[in-house]
Amino acid sequence: MKEENVIEADQLTKTFGEFTAVNAISFEVKKGEIFGFLGANGAGKTTAMKMLIGISKPSAGKAAVAGFDVYSQPESIKKNIGYMSQRFALYDDLTVKENITFFGGIYGLSRKKLREKREQLISELGLENISNKLVGSLPLGWKQKLAFSVSLLHGPKIVFLDEPTGGVDPITRRHFWEMIYKAADQGTTIFVTTHYMDEAEYCDRVSIMVEGKIEALDTPKKLKEQFKVDSMNDVFLKLARIPSPTLPKGKGENTDCN
């Protein structure tokens, strides 16, 4: 593994019986990069991500995350990554403070460090007045920003974001991406899946998955040149070969459930 690469996948494959969800994908992600992982629902994004974060065993191929092998060292991988899922995932019946303390705690932050980080995080997000309120009472956009900050709490090398901005308004999405940029500036690698094509434009490089394969991988600019179109949306449509006459257009609010 080159020093610069924090994720390396080589012919990574996952099959469920006869069905090949992820078909021999290969790619690298560099340190500090914002890597967009695009694809329609059912294209295999979530399955691929699950192999990288150590909760699903690959069927074939090789992959290393933060320098650790996904087969033999998933525990070491887990200590070095952050993860935020497409379903908002903090505890609604815990307060802002309790959530931060709990998640910091399971990553083994010391009490002193935890207190420091908690104060810092609350003031950065401007949550001072509501830090003792239950998370369930916050608007969705705030919850998602909080969830992202919590996933960064233990200073991970890479953060995996699985459709982090599903269901929020454009302004909150904008804020969310500002937070992503800030984290990337501080050297955290961002691996993000999305189906909002405007978000794809914000990424340093994107890969587009179609039916389990990576069909394109480059910077948004080069991809647009290559396909001779003006937007990532058109790149995506060309590759994904939709709209298909029999299938409704992928709206994408559903869970990627392969």
Added chain:
Amino acid sequence: MQLKINDEISSPLWELEWKMKRFIGFIKKEFYHIFRDRRSLFILFGMPIAQILLFGFAITNEINNVNIAILDHSKDASTGEIINKISASKYFTVKQILTRETDIETAFKKGKIKAVLNFEKDFSRNLIAEKRATIQIITDATDPNTANSITNYINAILQNYQQEKNRTIAVEYQIVPQTRMVYNPELKSVFMFVPGVMTIILMLVSAMMTSISITREKELGTMEILLVSPLKPFQVIIGKVVPYIFLSIINASVIVLLSIFIFKMPVQGSLFLLGLESVLFIITSLALGILISTIAETQQAAMMISLMGLMLPVILLSGFIFPVASMPVPLQIISNIIPAKWFIIIIKGIMLKGVGMAYVWKETLILIGMTIFFIGLSIKKYKIRLE
């Protein structure tokens, strides 16, 4: 590649401390969930007390102050004595004196009385002259168990009366049955219900509540976050289960205390053994709860499986209400796979008969075996999901 966090956990002592802290944090969070959810609180603390009081006071097989009516065609010395004897007992109250046969039907239909005693004409004379007199006992059998008990009680009173009468006359031979009800001499039904209710509550709290709380994390997506964290899957499960062990032990103690102090139920055997066996059954139920949570994807499914798959068999087949021995053979065989059946045998033995481990080791081993089986099956199911 050097890692910040890996450096920190290099010393084993530090690692142990770190693990303990993480674990305590996890349990704290679990208690927040429980105490902030009114529904869980009710199931945890309201239900046991409500159930034990309900079964103790309201639901009973005993007969007490049953209203009866008398139709006395003779109105002589003997019938008077018998009526006095019956109404003096705490079991019966003479509510109505009937005068005609046709009144019997009406009296039953009004529903105020449960039995009618019909003395034949010339009762005393027949008794002395012909050595034989008859009383008709008519009972309302819409409730067969009660009707049976009433008949038995009246028969017993009549027997007793007859013996008193015969004492003065020399009889050549006589069989005098001496019955003695052991372990529950007063035939209190609460003694029968306490072990059953305790079993149901422990099952409910341990199996249903844990399966719901684990599936809730799956439903909310937080389970995924926990699995991506450095916590190992078994640590997550243990963290979720430990609070319920505590709560179940508290519940079991409350039930035992209630039955001792309110219903005067004796605990003949060792309290320590009772505690140990209860903890074993709690763990069996938790293992079942974990197994359910590996099958169910939603809280609702977990609740349905727990209620239909656990509660119903416990109530119907464990011998809690219906004796296993009088069930049809296929049901008797099925009842063997219900952990609650074995636990009820154990606690009845300890509480009522005062037996020790020497008498319940077989049942204990069966429960241990079942627990190991459930845990093994859960691990296997869980692994398949991860693959």
